[in-house]
Every structure is written in structure tokens, then in C-alpha cells.
Amino acid sequence: MHIPDGFLSTPIWAGLGAASLPAVGVLARRVQRELAESAVPRLGVMGAFVFAAQMINFPLAAGTSGHLVGSALLTYTLGPASAALVMSAVLILQALVFQDGGILALGANIFNMALGGVLAAHLSYQYLARSGIRGVGIFAGGALSVFVAGALALAELGLSGVRIPTAILGVSLSLLALNGLVEGALTLLLLRLLEGLNPRWVQMPEAVSRPALGILLIGGVLLVTGGVLVASTAPDSLEWLAEEIGLAERARNLLETPLADYQARFIAWPWLAQAAAGLAGLAAAFAASVAIGRALARRRRG
Amino acid sequence: MSGEPLIEVVNLRFRYDDGTVALNGVDFRLFDSETVALFGPNGSGKTTFALHLNGLLRGEGEVRICGLRVDKNSLATIRRKVGLLFQDPDEQLFMPSVLEDVAFGPLSAGVPPEEAFRRAREALAQVGMAHASERAPYHLSAGEKRRVALAGVLVVEPEVLVLDEPTTYLDPPAHRDLVALLGRLPQAKVIATHDADLARALADRAVFFEHGRIVAEGPVEELIERFGWDACVARRRRTSAGQDS
């Protein structure tokens, strides 16, 4: 989902902007190094492809229609760095020329779809694929690329104070899960078709094949995402839970000390403390998976 | 038509990554001021051959442009001497405006912007598209796109023009205009085409490609007759009827 401007709170859009922009800069330089300098425009053409493909209707059950997002497809054909760069470019264009998504919100949208979605697709395949169940890795990659991106968007909205009652949250998550299933199936189908046309187009990530670790990581990401969602949209329930467990006192102290100033200033946003904690947790989860991924890759090579 | 050939190809062989043999020993020569038509079925290697003439593809055998061997160091010079016009103008016009696209060549070569744009305007005038300099290429008609693409190639003053199916998608008036325009250009030309009328109007001689080799060479009309390379059935019936009587 493309978040427009005016929805997110400043810590969220600014924080995610501060995180995404340098990340995209690093990716841009990396892509420039990896591809021949003159081959960068080719990515633009593939970006136009994905943008156009997103507009194709897939008839699902009962008159509804689904659409391909394409981050997983791009990841498995262009590689994760190029895929992330292309998705970022598409998002920038969508925000500027089509007003689909805000300009300030680009940081968040890029974080969710270009970085989060691509990373989810990449890691899913790396950890879940094994000869014989390769399809599972691809399906999971497609499904998670959409689900993680959408869940992050919902989390950011909730953390910004946008009211998402539990019922609506439930419906949104169900729809997201459905979209995820569609994306997974489509990605799998499309990759099979593409392999049939020209096997060289498909560049799957190297399978590290630790299914247990993969499932653990994915589970971890889902849990944290879910946790943040619940925390952000139902702050009262978190407090109640904390009270029950007896963490309330300790948590209050922890949250109050470093963030007391913030709380004092943003009196209108008492949830800021939770927001910071939640966001930090999410960032930590992602950083952890990237670090682990790299460590595993290094161990395999060395 | 004397002196050293502008293009000299000896025993050119090329195989794609997936193993298909696209060119299987091609010998070819192009001399100054002449226009040669490349005939042959789809997939016979005409386009692959054309891509070798400015070093976009490099196979085994020898390709010399104005005496220069095609290799890594000579690419920049060769690409200035050989102007390649692609079959799909949308692939060729990649800049946001017509003027910028035509100026792309000189700008890439290091010509200062003011001079580059002056030359671009001249080239556009030469093809009759000066009025469209600020427009986006996407909005032009097929014929207009082709003329702009041609301007983009002419602006660097090449010695040879290589054209891949230049009359595709053109309506009759645009077709006539393009043929007239090409006829006015002094450069030597290699034209890969299915268009018998174009070949008749412009080419001095023709070669026929089949399975990656040139299997015949000779006057245009002779090759058209021999291989039945004229799509217009009525004219062929008339021609053969004329020959009988």
C-alpha cells in the first residue's frame, strides 16, 4: 500500500526517510559497480515493465481481482540490489507523477516495498529453498514480500496514531495474507514460465538452505511485526498485559528515562515512547536477519 | 566505386550464448557511395550481421571498418563512422525530448552543449523534423520517429549508414518521404529489408542471407526474381506475363 503524505507522524516518516535514503544510495552505488555503467538504463526499462505489469488484472474468486506487485519477481530475475533500486525508482515516479503515495512518505514506502519486500523475497528463498522444494522458497518469497511490506505499512500507520480498530486490523491482515498468497502463486507461476522461455533470465539467490533457521527468522519477523501492530493499535492492551506480567513498573522506568524529554514535549503524542521502542525492535529484527544472512554466506564461502 | 572498401567482412562466424549459430561464415564488402540491400528470411542472420558492423556484437573472423579492425580500442571511432538505425524506433529514441535525443551522440562524444544542439537542429532540419524539437518522442507517429532516429544517426556525420528494416510501420506517404530522404543522403548504405520497392529504389546490388550465410549476390531485380522476394503478387504476375510476351 502506498502511504500518502499527511498520515504518518514526523518521527516515523523522518526516521524511515533517514534509514531508507542512505540505504538506497548505497544500493545505487553498488548497482553502478556491479553492472557495466552503461547497463543501468536497462533497469529502467524493467522498472517500466513492472509498473505496467502491476496494472494487469488477475480475476480471483467472486468478482474480485488481484494484482502483481512484482518485488519478488524482480528479486529473482535482476538480483536483490537491482530489484530494490528499480522498485525505489518506480515508487519515486508513482509519488511524483501519479501522486500514488506521498513525497515525504517515500522513505516509508521505499522501506516497506523496495527494501523490506525485496529483502523478504531474497531471504525467504535463501533459507527455505532446497532442491525439490524450491517452489516453496519461491512461493514464500512472493507471499512474504507482499505481507511484510503491507504489515510494515499498517504498523507505521498505527504507530503514527492512526486509529485502526481491531476488527479493521483483522480484515486488513486477512486481505494482506490473501494478497500474499496470490503474489506467491503468481511469482512461482511466472518464474516457471520465464524459465521455459529463457533460463538465463532467472537469477535465484544462492540457497543457504537452513530451513529451520529460515522458518525461525521468518517467524521472528512475523512475530515482531505482529507485536508492533498490536502494540501500536491497541496501546491499552499492551499496558494491561504488562501489568499482568508485572513488567509494568520496570517497563515504565525503562521507557521514561531516556524518552522523558520527548514525552514532555510531545504531550499530544503519549504513544511516542511505545513507538520508538516498537520501531527499534523492528529495525533490530531486520538488521539481525541481514547480519545473520551475511555471516552464513561468509561461512559458506570460507 | 573504387578504392578500399569501407566495410570488409571476412569469414564472420557468430554463435549466441545458448549455442545457436547465427552467422556461419559471411564474406561481405561495401564500397564508397554504394547501397547494398540485405535480403533473406526472418532469422537468417541479417540483423545479427548488422549488429557486427558497429561492434555491438563481436564474433570470429574479421570485420574491418574503413581499414580499422573492430576491437575494444576502436569501438568509439567505429561507432562514429557507422551509423546504425534500429528496426524499432522506440528503442532508439530514449531521451525525453527530440532535440535531446538527436544531440545525444555529439554530447556523448564530448562536443560542448551549444555546438551539439546546433548540430542537432541542423540534422533535424535535414530530415524535416525541425518543428518537433521540443516534443516527447513517444507522441510522434512511426514515420516521424524514424526520421528523428535518422537525424540522431546523421548528426555525428557517419561514413556508412546501416539500416534495419527502415520502412516497417510506415504508411505510404511516410514511406515515399523516407525513400526520397534516404536517396538524397550521400553515405554508403547497407539496408536489411523485406521491402522490395525500397531495394529497387535505392540499392545498387543485393545479397541474400540464408541460415547465417550469404548464398547469392547480384543485381537487385535479379535476386528478387530468383528468390521470389516480392510480396506483391499482382506485380509478379504482370512481370512474368511481360516476360512471356
Next chain:
Amino acid sequence: MHHVVLEQWARRTGPVHALDPRVKLGVTLLFLIAIAAGPPLSVAQFAAYAGLLAGVVLAAGLPLGGVALRAGIVLPLAGAFAAVSWLAGDSHRGLTILLKSYLSVFAALTLVGTTPVARLFLGLKRLGVPASLVLVVQFVYRYLFVISEQVQHMRLAAKSRGALERAPRRYRLMVPAGAIAVLFARSYRRAEAVHHAMLARGFTGQIEAATPLRLGAADLVAGGAAAGVVLAVRFAF
């Protein structure tokens, strides 16, 4: 079509159109930040911001009604969230979402309606966005419409063969999937061909600017004035 209208607006000439795109980008960003980073808008603030935007639109010679209407593109989404907030008892936030998102889209439209896309991209590059990213954005824009048109043609072809409505259920997924696979193939081929065409004309990796950007006194004065008004509205109310 939305982008066609925007392109037509952007192609006009006038004092606002002539301003350096970096100045316009900067002022737009300042405006968006002032709105987003501020507390909920008061009615007076909303009116002041709207007035500022309207003033720029009119100075640029764009149709005010047209811009205002197109800014409404965000209202369905904003309205949905606003409604949910209102039902959850937080009508204040709901209204804030509506007002802020509408003004933000209006500002974005004003920017893009007064700056041709190519100049906008050049401005981004000069402001520090990585060159390869801008290059990708330029080429997405260049080929988006060509490829979209291909999609439309394929859709018509499929429809005329009954593949969309009359096909048996299990083929319904195959038709669009097949179309996307073919589209990928054609786009990949096209990407290679564009690469070849660029190499054939001497491309080495950098695209030179058409008419380079030059900041003039007018740009600084206009930019400064606009920024001043934005900040005044933000802090004075």
C-alpha cells in the same frame, strides 16, 4: 489521462514554470514538512496554506478548479481512514488526516504541473539524488507508456479471443500470467536493444544535461518569499 494533463500543464510557460526546479522542489518539500511536522491544522492555517497554493497555481496560469479536483485523488483513502478514526471516537485526527493529505497532494500537483518531468529529474540529480537512481527513474518514465500500450493491446487481443470472460476457470490465471511472461520477455529484449542503441551512439554511462540549470536572482527571490510565507503560516497561527 492524468499524466497527459499534467504534461500539458507543465509545458506551459510563465513565471512559475521558468523557476529553477531545485527551488521549486525545495519550497515544495518545505511546505510538505511544515504541514506534516506540525500539530493538527487549524481552520485558519488550512485556509492560509490553501490560499498560498491557489495563488501559485493562478500565477502559473493553471486551472485552479482542475488542480483542486485532481488533488481529490487522495480523498477516498484519506476519507476511509478519517471515517474509521471518527467512528473510533477520534474525529480530530480524522479531520487532520483529510486536511493534511489533501494539501500535500495539491502541493505535489502544483510542483509537477509547473515543471516538465525531465527538468524535475535534473533538479533531483543536482540536489544530490544518486545519478544512477535518477537514470533509472528517467528510463522508467520513458518506457512506461510504450509498455503500458503493449499491455492494452495484449488485453484487447485476449478479449477478442474470449480469453477473459469465456475461458474455463483454470485458465483464467494463465492468461494474465502468460501475458506478463511475454511482457517480461519483450521488455527484457527491449532493454537490451536500448542498451545497444545507446552504445551505438557513444554512451559511456553518463547522460549530459540538455539545458543546464542556472540559479538566478529571480529564483532565489521567489523561493525565499515562498519559503517565508510557508514558515509564517506554520508558526504564526
